[in-house]
Amino acid sequence: MRLSRIGYTTQEAMNADVFLVGSGQTRFGEWWDKSLPALIEEAVSAAITDAGITALDIDAIVIGNMIGQQISGQGQLGAMTSALLPHRPPALRVEAACASGSVAVHTACALLESKRAETVLVVGAEKMTDAENTAIASALMGAGDSERDAPAGLTFPGIFGLIASRYMHDYGLTREELSLVSSRHHEHAKANPYAQFRSSVSPESVSSSAPVADPLRLLDCSPISDGAAAIILSRTRKSPLRLAASQLATDALSLAERPTITSFAATRDAFCRACEEAEIDRKEIAHLELHDCFSIAALINLEDMQFADPGQGIGIYRDGLQEMSVNLSGGLKGCGHPVGATGVKQIRDLAKQLKASKQRFGAAHNFGGAGATCCVHILEHACEP
Amino acid sequence: MERGTISAVTTVRHPPAGFPDEPRIIGLITLDGGSSVIGRIAGISPRIGDRVVPRMSMERVNEQKLRAYDVVYEVAAPAALQEDPFVFEGYILALTGPSGVGKSTVSKVLSSALSGIVTRVPILTTREPKDGDDGEYLYVTREEFIRLEDAGALAASTRIPSVSEDRRYGYRTEDICKIWNEGRVPLVVTEMHLLQGLARSFGRRSILSCGLLPPGTSRRAMLSQLLHRLRTRGRDSEQSIADRVRNASSDLDFFSHRKELFDHLLVNDDIDAVIATLKGHVLRTQEDTR
Numbered sequence: 001m002r003l004s005r006i007g008y009t010t011q012e013a014m015n016a017d018v019f020l021v022g023s024g025q026t027r028f029g030e031w032w033d034k035s036l037p038a039l040i041e042e043a044v045s046a047a048i049t050d051a052g053i054t055a056l057d058i059d060a061i062v063i064g065n066m067i068g069q070q071i072s073g074q075g076q077l078g079a080m081t082s083a084l085l086p087h088r089p090p091a092l093r094v095e096a097a098c099a100s101g102s103v104a105v106h107t108a109c110a111l112l113e114s115k116r117a118e119t120v121l122v123v124g125a126e127k128m129t130d131a132e133n134t135a136i137a138s139a140l141m142g143a144g145d146s147e148r149d150a151p152a153g154l155t156f157p158g159i160f161g162l163i164a165s166r167y168m169h170d171y172g173l174t175r176e177e178l179s180l181v182s183s184r185h186h187e188h189a190k191a192n193p194y195a196q197f198r199s200s201v202s203p204e205s206v207s208s209s210a211p212v213a214d215p216l217r218l219l220d221c222s223p224i225s226d227g228a229a230a231i232i233l234s235r236t237r238k239s240p241l242r243l244a245a246s247q248l249a250t251d252a253l254s255l256a257e258r259p260t261i262t263s264f265a266a267t268r269d270a271f272c273r274a275c276e277e278a279e280i281d282r283k284e285i286a287h288l289e290l291h292d293c294f295s296i297a298a299l300i301n302l303e304d305m306q307f308a309d310p311g312q313g314i315g316i317y318r319d320g321l322q323e324m325s326v327n328l329s330g331g332l333k334g335c336g337h338p339v340g341a342t343g344v345k346q347i348r349d350l351a352k353q354l355k356a357s358k359q360r361f362g363a364a365h366n367f368g369g370a371g372a373t374c375c376v377h378i379l380e381h382a383c384e385p
Numbered sequence: 386m387e388r389g390t391i392s393a394v395t396t397v398r399h400p401p402a403g404f405p406d407e408p409r410i411i412g413l414i415t416l417d418g419g420s421s422v423i424g425r426i427a428g429i430s431p432r433i434g435d436r437v438v439p440r441m442s443m444e445r446v447n448e449q450k451l452r453a454y455d456v457v458y459e460v461a462a463p464a465a466l467q468e469d470p471f472v473f474e475g476y477i478l479a480l481t482g483p484s485g486v487g488k489s490t491v492s493k494v495l496s497s498a499l500s501g502i503v504t505r506v507p508i509l510t511t512r513e514p515k516d517g518d519d520g521e522y523l524y525v526t527r528e529e530f531i532r533l534e535d536a537g538a539l540a541a542s543t544r545i546p547s548v549s550e551d552r553r554y555g556y557r558t559e560d561i562c563k564i565w566n567e568g569r570v571p572l573v574v575t576e577m578h579l580l581q582g583l584a585r586s587f588g589r590r591s592i593l594s595c596g597l598l599p600p601g602t603s604r605r606a607m608l609s610q611l612l613h614r615l616r617t618r619g620r621d622s623e624q625s626i627a628d629r630v631r632n633a634s635s636d637l638d639f640f641s642h643r644k645e646l647f648d649h650l651l652v653n654d655d656i657d658a659v660i661a662t663l664k665g666h667v668l669r670t671q672e673d674t675r
Binding site for chain 2: 133134135137138141148149150151152153154155157158161162163164165166169170171172210211212213214215216254255256257259260261262263310311
């Protein structure tokens with residue numbers, strides 16, 4: 001048996017076919033009239049309808065959420081979501097900052113592969129907009145290192161400001177080049193009815209938006225959003241869409257503990273192992289949804305997944321020559337980033353993209369914090385069911 | 386409290402609750418001992434590469450009027466470089482590798498093979514002169530070294546971890562600039578801290594960075610090869626060899642962790658082949674930059 005470098009044996013990692021049988025979501029945005037439970041209920045019923053099953057077919061629920069406890073005063077999201085269904089299936093909540101959604105999917109895979117469940121409902125949900133900015137900022141800083149990062153007065157945009165400053169210094173990336181990233185993601189979001197922002201944003205307006213954490217500006221940052229997404233995974237109900245890989249990797253929480261801050265080891269590990277698990281070459285991926293919480297992260301991610309050489313990620317936005325689509329949904333910047341929901345929503349978007357393009361493979365890359373947790377899923381579409 | 390060098394810096398425009406409501410400059414600082422820390426930087430528009438000195442500062446007063454003190458870093462000397470770090474003054478040829486891989490030999494042979502192009506940059510060191518040294522070192526006292534470092538006169542410096550002594554090495558900015566002014570290419574031998582220091586001071590793109598690896602297909606084989614070379618060259622005591630092999634292990638990790646810091650990786654199994662390859666890289670770069 002071949003051992004992967006860390007963690008699971010690769011041969012055992014996906015030892016059952018896990019099919020994606022349905023999905024649903026709320027539009028991401030500012031939902032002042034919807035509470036966290038209301039958002040969850042909307043996404044769950046949309047997913048059940050889409051899957052063409054009844055609620056009673058669901059054996060277990062995994063929900064990803066980061067700050068429900070601090071912002072909505074609501075813990076126990078597993079039990080709360082389970083109570084939405086008539087038969088109250090077993091349910092649990094997982095947390096991995098912005099990667100909570102994809103880690104929920106990863107957990108659901110484990111339940112299916114171990115034959116604990118046949119059909120699992122995976123939900124990602126976050127309610128962020130009706131709290132004060134300082135409360136949100138401090139809750140999000142929970143993704144950093146409370147002893148090494150926070151005491152100096154650092155915020156999450158500040159962490160990525162540090163990363164961007166180093167990246168620009170090392171590779172000579174200019175402010176004008178970086179602005180292409182958000183502008184492109186907004187352009188893609190125009191076609192997505194579930195996106196928070198569906199208007200064009202020029203690179204010039206990104207460059208001239210208010211500074212947040214130099215060199216990053218307001219329009220480099222993904223927004224504060226409300227939203228929920230749900231998918232239904234099953235090993236007994238067949239579908240043309242199958243999860244070919246689910247890989248989870250971690251790294252030191254604090255930037256001060258890393259050998260470099262312009263590349264994320266967790267992305268490199270998770271993506272590389274996911275390709276091995278799915279037995280594909282990265283070139284076979286037709287659609288990629290990557291974690292662009294800040295514009296600079298999109299470039300680093302492309303480099304860490306080896307779609308570009310170090311320092312050359314911007315080439316993909318400047319030249320737009322690649323065959324693979326990147327964040328066709330609009331990404332975190334265009335769609336909005338209700339943190340726990342993003343990782344689930346990415347898989348739903350890939351499913352839509354693969355069906356529309358009749359391509360075979362799509363990859364979802366979702367990380368938490370500054371890449372301290374990274375989860376990568378590869379979705380395979382059997383074009384001829 | 387250790388001094389250090391800024392390796393990344395940002396201005397947080399909206400600091401978290403409890404901190405003064407004004408832009409807050411925060412840096413990732415590489416301390417001289419090699420570890421990193423995140424702290425507030427006191428100074429006007431600090432830049433990557435600036436030297437910083439720690440001091441205590443009252444950072445905030447909470448609602449109960451308790452005063453919270455923290456370490457802040459004050460800019461001691463701005464990075465010694467031109468206004469725009471991306472103006473290309475020239476480039477530096479850097480040879481990086483673990484102790485015993487043959488950096489000095491390669492550097493010596495290469496500088497005579499390319500005598501019309503490259504000049505070796507003298508290495509500032511606090512260690513005692515030894516028999517095997519051949520004019521590549523400038524010997525200074527520890528006090529003088531620290532004075533130069535704090536005055537911002539060093540483009541890069543490092544302290545080699547050792548149980549027996551406190552050895553420091555560095556390169557002076559003026560030595561490198563002088564070689565550029567003569568229209569020649571400065572040649573430096575470095576390890577991980579010196580290479581990162583040079584990349585901080587002059588920008589990564591100003592360095593033609595070549596890594597030298599010992600022969601061997603496994604990590605263990607590489608380390609035993611280094612041990613063999615260190616013993617046969619007879620320059621070091623057993624104690625110093627033990628230190629060097631310990632450091633070599635982290636130097637080998639550096640090649641894989643910081644791939645982006647290297648343009649070329651070469652295995653030093655045949656000196657003539659290595660010299661020929663390096664010569665090719667330099668001549669090609671000479672043509673590209675002309």
